[in-house]
Amino acid sequence: MSLISPACRDALQNWLASKKALNGAANNTLTAYAGDVSEFLSFMTLHFGTPQGLGALQSISTADMRAWMAETRNSGTGARSLARKLSAVKSFYRWLAEREGFEPTAVLMARTPKFQKKLPRPLAADAAKAVLDTVELQSGSDWVAARDVAVVTLLYGCGLRISEALGLLGKDAPIATVLRVTGKGGKERIVPVIDTARTAVDRYLTLCPHPHEADGPLFRGVRGGALNPRIIQGVMAKTRAQLGLPATATPHALRHSFATHLLEAGGDLRSIQELLGHASLSTTQAYTAVDSAHLMDVYNRSHPKA
Known part of the structure; x- marks a missing residue:
């Protein structure tokens, strides 16, 4: 969390709190959300060379999203896990955009990576x-x-x-x-x-x-x-x-x-x-x-x- 600006850190905590209060998200789910969005925000800090405040997050481009997704895949993250991370980031951005009054088009338009869904295998x-x-x-x-x-x-x-x-x-x-x-x-x-x-x-x-x-x-x-x-x-x-x-x-x-x-x-x-x-x-x-x-x-x- 040290790479994340105080404003973004507060926004993340408020989003997680709303998830718990309004959606009844389980603690394990909230922990996963926190980790996924924190990784995203930390990447953007390194990507731009400075902690990103709420204003800077509003100007993230399609190219920035592609850079994050490429780096995440290169680090060994599979398509299924990346899809989960992207879903968390999009959910955070929808909440943030409604709160701050901006259009999160670049983030929401990012394509979810395709992966083969594993079908359950019940026992005979x-x-x-x-x-x-x-x-x-x-x-x-x-x-x-x-x-x-x-x-x-x-x-x-x-x-x-x-x-x-x-x-x-x-x-x-x-x-x-x-x-x-x-x-x-x-x-x-x-x-x-x-x-x-x-x-x-x-x-x-x-x-x-x-x-x-x-x-x-x-x-x-x-x-x-x-x-x-x-x-x-x-x-x-x-x-x-x-x-x-x-x-x-x-x-x-x-x-x-x-x-x-x-x-x-x-x-x-x-x-x-x-x-x-x-x-x-x-x-x-x-x-x-x-x-x-x-x-x-x-x-x-x-x-x-x-």
């Missing part, structure tokens, strides 16, 4: 079941094994993000037939909980040697603190290696699998959107991997005119 139903059956074999401690099974079962059985599962508190247990989950941006949603997941959590709680505290984390690390998501990622890595699954078989792939298997079973896409907590239906569509032949089969069996 039998592979997902094998994961649930194999996770407990990765630990020599009964309570740790039970903990890992409970977490993974929630990911696949309820479509939770790993952060949502590990964000559960002691007061959320015993798990009811429905669970109130706080997702991205602090948005809450209600998800049904399958009996298998409830049983897995109950078994973990019975074996866990650490105290069950209402305001403490539900899932504990071996020393009693909140369970680190890297532990579950490591457990999944060992499990997929044992089962011969690809590197795409991650904790998040279980969430993809939840959505895909529900859709394959005839679930409604809108309902699945609600269960996943997606704001956009297109995001839910990207989470599912059902082939066109299956979709046509569902259509032919379900449409009243078929």
Whole structure:
């Protein structure tokens, strides 16, 4: 931040505050925004040889934007990451332009680099079941094994993000037939909980040697603190290696699998959107991997005119 003028630093902080207040942006998202826009502003300082005040930012040209994008790519940043950075800069400029009364044409006209979107790779139903059956074999401690099974079962059985599962508190247990989950941006949603997941959590709680505290984390690390998501990622890595699954078989792939298997079973896409907590239906569509032949089969069996 030392390369950024005080005026720009204040503007950045005010923009981040507005993002949090108006859009409910998560802390991780705000950190990413802050880093991306700070890098941009720091580059412009070096590019012009002097810290850029708000007035100077208004005169940034198309050539300046190209120089930033070229330098960012040359530093090893991939097209996907550059697209994210550019999106953050454009969002900052839209806010700044409205506040300061100028046209941010050069910035907003900068073309987003093209990249191949990575489609989610859910597990096959039998592979997902094998994961649930194999996770407990990765630990020599009964309570740790039970903990890992409970977490993974929630990911696949309820479509939770790993952060949502590990964000559960002691007061959320015993798990009811429905669970109130706080997702991205602090948005809450209600998800049904399958009996298998409830049983897995109950078994973990019975074996866990650490105290069950209402305001403490539900899932504990071996020393009693909140369970680190890297532990579950490591457990999944060992499990997929044992089962011969690809590197795409991650904790998040279980969430993809939840959505895909529900859709394959005839679930409604809108309902699945609600269960996943997606704001956009297109995001839910990207989470599912059902082939066109299956979709046509569902259509032919379900449409009243078929």
